[in-house]
Amino acid sequence: MVFNSMTDALVACDKDRLIVMVKTALEQGESADDILNHGLIAGMEVVGDRMESGDMFIPEVLMAAQAMTECVEILKPLLEETGGNHAAAVVIGTVKGDLHDIGKNLVAMMMESAGFVVHDIGVDIPAETFIAAIKEKNAKIVCLSALLTTTMPAMKQTIDAISESGIRDQVKILVGGAPVTQAFAETIGADGFAADAGSAAKLAKSFIQ
Amino acid sequence: MNKIEKIYQHALNILSEVGIKLKHLEVLNILDENGIQIDEETAFFTPEQVAYWISKAPGSFTLYARNPAYNIVIGNQHRHFMAGYGCAAIYDKEGTARDSLLSDYICFARLVHQCSHFSINGGILAQPNDVPAEISHLIMTYTAMMTSDKCLMGIPGNEDQVTQIMEMAALLFGGRSVLEKTPRILTMVSTISPLLIDEMDLSTILISARYNQPMIMSPASTAGTTGPIDLAGNLALSTAEAMAAIVIAQIIRPGVPVVFGLQSNVANLRTGNISVGSPAYSLQKKAVCELARYLKLPSRSGGATTDSAVISPQAGYESMLSLMAAYQNGVNLIIHSAGILNSYAAMSYEKFMMDLELMDMIMQYEDGFEVNDDTLNLELIKSVGPGGHFLGAADTMRKCRSHSRQPRIGVRENFGRRPPLEKYFKNIDKGLEQMLREYKQPDMPSDILRHLNDFMAGQGIPAPVLEQLNHLTCNLEDF
Incomplete structure (x- = not known):
């Protein structure tokens, strides 16, 4: 009750x-x-x-x-x-060249509310910063955000860099933002796409369970 | 002389030089007795006669409802929406036509009752094809009276029919003497353009005026077919017809409230049909308002009209232009504000809902916004600062429901799995279902109900039929 x-x-x-x-x-x-x-x-x-x-x-x-x-x-x-809190760590940020953060913040909030430990590393984040954060926080999930069509290629560059750094298998990568689609997510080798903050949190949970 | 004065002068010339044919002997005799020149069935009015009699009509008047909360002032700056009027068919979502039925009349009367945009109910919301035409005016009026306590539209007819409606109104409102003191039932009068008024509409004027009940004088000359193809000439013709009807009403009963209600159309000359989705139609509404103000009379025009036979982008943009033109130009009575499809050929439940949304939007637009310390709120901007956001501010949270108007049926969340158009129609169905489910019949005092039922029995409509009428439901499956 x-x-x-x-x-x-x-x-x-x-x-x-x-x-x-x-x-x-x-x-x-x-x-x-x-x-x-x-x-x-x-x-x-x-x-x-x-x-x-x-x-x-x-x-x-x-x-x-x-x-x-x-x-x-x-x-x-x-x-x-x-020693109760075994929640998975999430690293989230807006990719290099993009300063937009409201959507990213909403996703972070919904992830947090779903029980994840969320590390929001901010906006205009280069690939190497994502990689460092994944290693440092032992993240299971990485969320990449972009609002501009001009910064969408930075999503692919970030995923490629994560692969090259040898930790790709350690994480699930989710992408989102107004111009991003499921097809684009698949093209650039992401594990998932979510159209809104609620479904991003649901998708993240499905990866962990 | 400005454009409006020129049109007015031209209308006066039409009435004095061409005259108007009136198919009603008693009316012709009354006009003759009052010094109007009559040549067989044609009446010729001098400019002085027109100006004199029109000056007798009130510039505005209050229309009284059974429930005083719905009383409205017609005229001045007041604008009122009214539902579609006069259709005999219903179109479904795909634009397939069927005859309108009594159950449709009941449904629309309930929907109009439920919607705060409307203060007037009744009239011919949809012609019930399953009711014999000889008694349909009685059934529709009775149904409107029973369904709603808003202001009432009447129905034009022959002398007996209009008298019956007036007698019903007298029973509803406390007797003929009470009725004659206050405008209670508003009836639309149509001319037959060019320059002819038939016996039915003259009878409607005669009886309504005798009961001192208001009328909307509504010529609908159509540029290119029943009127000159030039809008100026068409408007002048309509104006002449409306002024003649108003003069007749004022001669019969000086001071009876009237509305200057040009419904000047344009024709689609590919087919000869009228076109009410065209900009030329909306343009004439602007002139109607200006002419009405010039004549110091309340105005009337059409509302959310379209030539599309189906809910479509065309139906949306044409209806919005038409309704917005009427509202922004200050038309006092905006008839056909909800439900009309295919140039008045049909009513549609889906279009009715769509048009309610148009009204919501227009009224919000007209409301504007306030500028003051609270709405400017520097402290809020300081607290968020550069690069922050207002989404999480307590001020946004407090106002997010009142300030972020959600559409009645429109779809904004387009990232879901359901196709937007499917969701749109689902919202329409949901809205209709909710409005009809929440409808509650207003109480009718038992003595008035008994008098009305006795009256109907006297017209050959027995109690069991009325009982059945009162228990007819709106079946959403039939839509």
Whole structure:
């Protein structure tokens, strides 16, 4: 029941209520792991579905995600104590030459809400920075973003560089952005394409499971 | 002399030099008694007579509804949408035609009742082909009265038919003396261009005026067929016909409310049919408004009209031009604002929904936007800063539903799996279904209902038929 209520609070973007619920659940003996997985992540799945169906607007989804982030901060020390958080690492960034980041930020947020540990390395990112981040964070998933048709070739260059560096088999590569299509993703050797933030998170989860 | 004055002067010349043929002996006698020159069936009006009698008509008037929340002022700066009127067919999504039925009339009356864009219901929302023509005016009027408590459109007819409708309105609104004091039922009068008014429409004027009920004088001369091919000449002809009808009404009952309602069309001279999707049609609406203002009368024109026989890009852009032209130019009564396809040949449920969206859009456009400290909000811009974004700002979150108008049926999310057009029609079906599901019949006081039922029984329509009428449902499967 308490987990259902957390979903309601997330959908209502009610951060204060959610924080109270998380604290109360901890006091009542629920584990941080259960609260994270059955309360917050399950709740954000509903938020993601509602975003996809158009029932929730993007600013509302962002507010819900922010509320979740604050709750995760409360849970973090406890998760570390129990060694509970085994979430996969994601490296995400906008490729070299492109300064656009709203879409990339939305994907990062939805990935985070789905339970991934997301490392957002920013915009205008050269291939070598992606490679370094993958190695450093031991990432299982890499997300490349581009809004401009002129920077789409940088996606291929980044994937090629990842292959040349010998870590291609270690990661799944997802690409996205307004001009990107499934066909383009296949052409440049990406593992997947997502048209929106919700489906990007779903796709990432399917790669991990 | 500006363009409008020239058209007006030309219309006066038409009425004094060519005259207008009137197929109604009593009306001709009344005109004769009031000093109008009559030659057999043709009446000739001097410019002074026209100006004198038109000056008797009010510049604006309130149309009263059963529910006072729907009372509206017709005239001045007020603009009102009205649904499609007068069609005898229904087109489906593919443009396939069928006869319109009583169930369609009921459905459209319910849809009009449900939609906040409309304050007026009834009239000929769709001609019920399954009802004998001799009594269809009774059935339609009764249905409109039972279905909705908004303002009412009447139906033109012979003297007996219009009297029956007026008597029904009297029963609904508290008796004839009450009815005569306030405009309650608005009836459309059409001329037969060029320069002829038949017995039915003159009877409609005669009876409506005697009951002091408002009329829309609506010549529809069509440039190239029933009117001169030049728009100036066509407008002048329509103006002459409307002015003649208004003078007649004012002579019968000085002060009876009238609307200057030119429906001046243009012809598609490849076929001879009218063309209501053309810019020339919209252009004439602009002139109608200016002429009405010049004459100090309320105006009327067509609304979301198209020559397309099916929901299509053509239907969309033609309807938008036509509706926008009417609204922006300040037409007081914008008839045919929802549902019309194929140059008035048919009503369409899908088009009705599409046109509601056009109205939503136009009204939002007309609303404009506010400029003040709150809407400029420097603090917000400071907090986001260069290179940030406003998507996650609390201000955006707070206003995202009120400020980001979502289309009623339009598709914006085009990255899904469903083809956009399929989704568009699904949204239409969903919208229709929701409006009809949420419809609630307004209460009708039992004594009025009894009087109306007794009246209908007196016209040969027995209670079981009325009972059946009240339980007819809108079957979405039939669409």
